Amino acid sequence: MEQEMGEKMGGEVREGDQEKWVYDSSVDYKGRVPPRASTGVWKAALFIITIEFSERLSFFGLSTNLITYLTKVIQQDLKTAAKNVNYWSGVTTMMPLIGGFIADSYTGRFSMILLSSAIYLMGLGLLIMSRFIPSLKPCDPDRCQQPSKVHELTFFLAMYFISVATGGYKPCLESFGADQFDDDHPEERKKKMSYFNWWNFALCCGLVLGVTFVVYVQDYVSWGVADLILTIAMTITIIIFYFGKPFYRYRVPRGSPITPMLQVVVAAIKKRHLPYPSSPALLYEVPKPEKSHGRLLNHTENLRFLDKAAIIEGNEHLSADKKPSPWRLTTVTRVEELKLILNMVPIWLTSLAFGTCVAQTATFFIKQSSTMNRKIGHHFEIPPATIYTLTAIGMIIAVTLYDKVLVPFLRRTTGNERGISILQRIGFGMIFSVLSMAIAALVERKRLNIAHREMIQGGKNGPVDMSVFWLAPQFMLLGVGDAFTLVGLQEYFYDQVPDSMRSLGIAFYLSVMGVGNFLSSFLITLVNHITEKASGNSWFGKDLNTSRVDNFYWLLSAINGLNICVFVLLSRRYSYKTVQRGGGGGVDGRVGDEMETMA
Structure with a gap:
């Protein structure tokens, strides 16, 4: 029942439920969303x-x-x-x-x-x-x-x-x-x-x-x-x-964490000749995931070559039912x-x-x-x-x-x-x-x-x-x-x-x-x-x-x-990790503060 509740909300958790349940991608010993009062x-x-x-x-x-x-x-x-x-x-x-x-x-x-x-x-x-x-x-x-x-x-x-x-x-x-x-x-x-x-x-x-x-x-x-x-x-x-x-x-556990990183490197090399977009908001990102599936990271300006892995080419038509190959196009969070x-x-x-x-x-x-x-x-x-x-x-x-x-x-x-x-x-x-x-x-x-x-x-x-x-x-x-x-x-x-x-x-x-x-x-x-x-x-x-x-x-x-x-x-010169606290992506999967404001 708790799992269904999390799925129906699609990641948008009400304040009362946030106090009752823990939506941080963890589960209890029976594989359900953990109740905050009795766990952790x-x-x-x-x-x-x-x-x-x-x-x-x-x-x-x-x-x-x-x-x-x-x-x-x-x-x-x-x-x-x-x-x-x-x-x-x-x-x-x-x-x-x-x-x-x-x-x-x-x-x-x-x-x-x-x-x-x-x-x-x-x-x-x-x-x-x-x-x-x-x-x-x-x-x-x-x-x-x-x-x-x-x-x-x-x-x-x-x-x-x-x-x-x-x-x-x-x-x-x-x-x-x-x-x-x-x-x-x-x-x-x-x-x-x-x-x-x-x-x-x-x-x-x-x-x-x-x-x-x-x-x-x-x-x-x-x-x-x-x-x-x-x-x-x-x-x-x-x-x-x-x-x-x-x-x-x-x-x-969700499989090897090394594979997504290799995908970013390969995708960036394949798109090395593409120009950088005018705004980070134009880089590819999935809509805001459910709480059980992790968190999105904000874009940073360092190591910009890797950003090319998230550039959407004209021939890459994105839709909800068809995901792009991660070896060709990766999300900002992966980058x-x-x-x-x-x-x-x-x-x-x-x-x-x-x-x-x-x-x-x-x-x-x-x-x-x-x-x-x-x-x-x-x-x-x-x-x-x-x-x-x-x-x-x-x-x-x-x-x-x-x-x-x-x-x-x-x-x-x-x-x-x-x-x-x-x-x-x-x-x-x-x-x-x-x-x-x-x-x-x-x-x-x-x-x-x-x-x-x-x-x-x-x-x-x-x-x-x-x-x-x-x-x-x-x-x-x-x-x-x-x-x-x-x-x-x-x-x-x-x-x-x-x-x-x-x-x-x-x-x-x-x-x-x-x-x-x-x-x-x-x-x-x-x-x-x-x-x-x-x-x-x-x-x-x-x-x-x-x-x-x-x-x-x-x-x-x-x-x-x-x-x-x-x-x-x-x-x-170090930049700390910054996690997106709100908002989601558009229909085409692109996210950013600018698009969020327009929405």
Whole structure:
């Protein structure tokens, strides 16, 4: 009945029905138009945030202590271990491009999340087997010189199972949560802006528990017991997520989003010799679609060559019962969707430098903490990876202050619904990455001086006499940067992609972190080669005390400083997505403000 109501209205929804039903192309779990009162918003998003909490608990519980496991249990040297961590992190954050594409095109987000849950549990199960089955257990470093190859193979197989599962989780969980808020409803749209902040708040809570409790169990109880805890937590939250099924709003996949973009390119090339029309109103557009079939985009002046794909030739007779070939004539909305993706490329590229800074938190930052005094009082010593908590604390404080204090103030000051634009938020966070790397370089230089005095001159072994909390500023500053740049990138890539590509949009954001990890590994290799050839002493030695990681931090700080200048120039020229809020097309399918006024 509700579906028939939407069809009869032909996209024109009365105000009373707008409050009762959700006409944003989503459906409820029975495939009908969702009722606004019983579906979506926070009552649905909380189920999704719950499973994200346990996924981040598992991910950070494993990833932050990964370099410790590789160096101490599998017995890899620092350079090899750092590269393996970066490769795994890079693959893990690139896999969402595949998972997001499949979800948007074929399976839908809910089904992809369930499939990824099964794969994640398989990975955790393999980890448990590698800890407890005698033939798969790691070799004790005190008893043998060579690590167990069988254990190493099983361990990496399990970790890459988790990578594949994360490839489905990350693009779908966050975008599925954002789907629960209607962009065309003023109150829900404001809640959606807060959603990305509180999503990251929950993410940080999972992170804090992962790098404190889980890492403590790994270091002082048993790696196997920690894996059992993560598996139980994941299983419980998957069940909770499934019970939220009646409350969710679902987006129906409509095939590959890549095909319409190829059609725009082909049509534009075929009509490359045609002159531009005197007015954008003369470009082809379908009549305003029903609410269940998407939204129309306004025409923009950039990348005008693509507009030729929407030019109507004299021999193309349009009628309601005969649609033109999309490989010859496409709509303005299709053209604008391709423009959105192309406009994102420079923003994506200038975000990569920030990703290389974030990559240091799971490698060199953690390794720094392992060489320092981690005692609290006389008897308690925190695990090296637990210091990562400070990043989450910095992010939690910054997100809370931003959402509850800064945004209301900035809304009143600027008149912008968001407070500041998305790109301004991203750029502001990038400043903190420069400061974090500069402070990290200064702290590492001080640590090296102490290590040289105590170990080389004094013959001392073990951690240097320097508190691990000297690392607090670099961790917390990067956490504050995350609250602005990473949350801003999430919102940017979800909001500015075409509506049919929102899982892929989150995947684009995650690929910033993935490519950032690969770039970090590439920089390590490049710098290692150059410094070793130039002076005979590489910046990356066998351990941290024979390395010059402080110089590497200065290099990252300089790269990010230059990158901010480029980002600011691009941001000032950027055009945001604009959606048509009213009006429809004429009989011949052409739309525009001018024709709308004449009608």
